[in-house]
Amino acid sequence: MNAVVALESTVIAHGLPAPHNLDAAYRIEAAIRAEGARPCTIAILKGQVRLGLEPHELRYLATAEGVRKVSLRDLPVAVAQGCDGATTVAATLHLAWRAGISVMATGGIGGVHRSADGRPSMDISADLEALARIPAVVVCSGPKTILDLKATREQLETRGITTVGYxxxxxxxxxxxxxxxxxxxRCDTPEAVVALYQARLRLGLPGALVVTVPPPDRVAIPTAVLMPALEEALQEAERQGIAAEALTPFLLARLRERLGSRVLQANLALLEQNAIVAARIARALAMAALPLSPPASCAAITN
Known part of the structure; x- marks a missing residue:
């Protein structure tokens, strides 16, 4: 049985503060192994695509300065210029599928970004393009809270991406x-998820099956608490003229300031839970012996 779960590395280099980023990386990989699957954290190190990182490489990503955030457009640049890069959902999904890995776990997917002035936003994450193109299983806790959730849901539907509630x-x-x-x-078991995934493949549909898992009850932040803090942050961003690429990190920082440790606790808990669900789906998929057709140029996993 070859049950493997791909993991993005942006959460290590850019998504979580130290030392929680490294602790999260270790915990996520350990949780996957405990479920009988193999973790495969993906990154670019000195221009080389790395499928599975050693402990010292995880430490490097968590502590090094100048690690580039690598999405689809950035992959050839990072490789050609010999950069260190942490892969986003889109880049991780692309590299994982090329390596024959069909299950990925992450925190939240990207989508349609909110604009500070309330007008329709043209800032759409490359995650949606990758999800529309690559036929994998992506386990997450839905779109990131700071996004335009309704517009993101509509984009998922328009692009033919089936969204499952776990x-x-x-x-x-x-x-x-x-x-x-x-x-x-709705799917209540890994086997039910696999059945849906098999159906998509048999029908020849492109794109991912997105499995959304609610954050654990003990850490989930009620909407009545979360949304007022987000609206305040958006209003502040409009007053300061913060927009485009600077808006997302600004909003995340303001949420952490207003809600304190609750944001970090929720983030860490949902990452670990999603990894566990993904590992169980990967095992069920391996047991189903589903024939896949990844490219012939599959790279070896190092751990």
């Missing part, structure tokens, strides 16, 4: 279990 009928929104938006189907 033991829920409602799409979670990262820190919170509720978004007010429906999923396309």
């Amino acid at each position: 033991r829920t009928h409602e799409m979670p929104a990262f820190y919170t279990a509720t978004s007010g938006l429906p999923v396309d189907a």
